[in-house]
Amino acid sequence: MAQFYSPGRRKAAQQIINVIPHELDTQGQGVARDNGKTIFISGALPQEQVEAQIYENKRNYSKAKAIRILSPSSQRMTPPCSHYGICGGCNQQHVSSDLQHSSKYKALSQLFKRETGLEPAQGAVIFAQGYHYRRRARLGLQYQVKQQRLQMGFRQRASNDLVEMTECPILVSELEQLLVPLRTCLSELSIVKKLGHAELVMADNGPLLVLRYLAPLAESDRQRLLQFAANHQIAIYLAGENDSLERLIGADPCYQVDDLTLGFNPRDFIQVNAGVNQLMIQQALAWLALQPTDRVLDLFCGMGNFTLPIAKRALWVTGVEGVEALVARGQQNARLNGLSNVEFLHHNLEQDVSQQSWAREGFDKVLLDPARAGAAEAMSQIVSLHPERIVYVSCNPLTLVEDSKVLLSGGYQLDQLRMLDMFPQTGHIESMALFIKK
Structure with a gap:
């Protein structure tokens, strides 16, 4: 494919500006004005002086990324997650709760x-x-043929590739603690190359797993999953080739609200x-x-x-x-x-x-x-x-x-x-x- 030189694109990619954002947008980007144009700057907060590199220039606005924070804001936080910035799940861990609330x-x-x-x-x-609040999460599963290993995690930002998750401080603690042992268990299944996704849900009567797979499940695989359930006190539901739900082990999930008990199916919508x-x-x-x-x-x-x-x-x-x-x-x-x-x-x-x-x-x-x-x-x-x-x-x-x-x-x-x-x-x-x- 022929590639054509674009002077405008190259100039935009090399342009460095020094600005002070005045507010935060809902995507966690600092918003500044430079020469009459609105600039959206990822990684920048209001009232902090930043050096930013413009990577996209439009007629009415530009997009940039902060490459150096010259004077940090008191509202800047240290993200607790090692996957932050790569995983597409969060975009405001570097922002204080007060600033998130006021900007939203x-x-x-x-x-x-x-x-x-x-x-x-x-x-x-x-x-x-602010953290350990999410009681439901769907984890992608991909078998990496070259590395001969199973990858489990969330999507990368602006990509279909997975970030292999070893921690996630957004998940309730009971689900976060299952991430590493779950990947180990799934890696041992005979159909490891035919897994679709894993969904974790924290019900009030215990955690549950919904496993989607695209090939017949061997009896040895069922036994491995049953052992995993016993080791971690988790209910397991299977969604095979026809996508119907089979309960392998565990009680029906429920949650409490206003002194009431609400039962639900693992695939039902509940507030996370x-x-x-x-x-x-x-x-x-x-x-x-x-x-x-x-x-x-x-x-x-x-x-x-x-x-x-x-x-x-x-x-x-x-x-x-x-x-x-x-x-x-x-x-x-x-x-x-x-x-x-x-x-x-x-x-x-x-x-x-x-x-x-x-x-x-x-x-x-x-x-x-x-x-x-x-x-x-x-x-x-x-x-x-x-x-x-x-x-x-x-x-x-x-x-x-x-x-x-x-x-x-x-x-x-x-x-x-x-x-x-x-x-x-x-x-x-x-x-x-x-x-x-x-």
């Missing part, structure tokens, strides 16, 4: 102001702990940050201001994470979910906890919802917790129900703001906004908002 909330608040004209008052960040999940539920219950006479609607309810705590305080709760297996799990969890004032309905909330059964009923309060795509199809229908209070839990600020516009134009006002630090050390922004009928 500022980005959320600025988005609201730009799109709606509202400037939300600074609210407390809902935060549990147990501490923030508990605080988030408490905040939602407080904002809903539930009364014993309230009828409550919970959209995108999953298996009852919010639904069942609400049912303990309200007259009736209707949970609506698009995944049929989660609806069945919610019904099972209601029975398990002795709650008879709750129903779980299976409806697709990403299509027209006007003819769905819940859409014609009366509700005093509404909670919704949609996926990243938001709840565009449901918003106007929620307004038509005229609930007194609406709590919106969001994992995507962009769709939260778009859906909020429907509520604001429908006679609701934004009363409270919180940033949820569900994923510390990363750029993810999760949030929750309270809307009250005017």
Whole structure:
């Protein structure tokens, strides 16, 4: 393939600038201005003088990387993970928690102001702990033929290659301690070259492993896995060539919330940050201001994470979910906890919802917790129900703001906004908002 000389590219790659960033973006990059152009600088923090090398030049902005910190910020931290900077999982371990919180909330608040004209008052960040919080992780598995060894880890930043993980301070300690012995165990399997991925989950009744593999599992392999389970007190589920789930050993997983027990399938969605999940539920219950006479609607309810705590305080709760297996799990969890004032309905909330059964009923309060795509199809229908209070839990600020516009134009006002630090050390922004009928 012919390669052509590009003077602009070479000049950009060699250009060194000396700047002081004024803020941090959600990706952990310092943001500076140089000759009227915005510069995004990886590895730089606000108010510290850095020497940076520009590696990409665009008309309105440039990207650079810090090559020397001339005056470090007091907000600069020493990353505790030896894989930081290579692994693509984290991008803010060098940033203090206070700066992470303030920069994320500022980005959320600025988005609201730009799109709606509202400037939300600074609210407390809902935060549990900065490390050892993640209770679920999927680890890639690749057999390196030349080295004749199994590689297990997370993806490198901007790459499909794996970083072999020997530690991960983001994982809860019980899962982090399994990394090295798990790779050793999997390396001894006869189908080591045909492994897909390993998923670790920390349930409240113990850790579990889901192993995906692409060839028949020999009896000797099953025995090795059973021995691993016995040595580490872990439940194991197998996902073979047809991807169906087989429990090899261990009890059904569950977690506790609001003095309730929620059982789940290893592949079910659960919030990965147990501490923030508990605080988030408490905040939602407080904002809903539930009364014993309230009828409550919970959209995108999953298996009852919010639904069942609400049912303990309200007259009736209707949970609506698009995944049929989660609806069945919610019904099972209601029975398990002795709650008879709750129903779980299976409806697709990403299509027209006007003819769905819940859409014609009366509700005093509404909670919704949609996926990243938001709840565009449901918003106007929620307004038509005229609930007194609406709590919106969001994992995507962009769709939260778009859906909020429907509520604001429908006679609701934004009363409270919180940033949820569900994923510390990363750029993810999760949030929750309270809307009250005017």
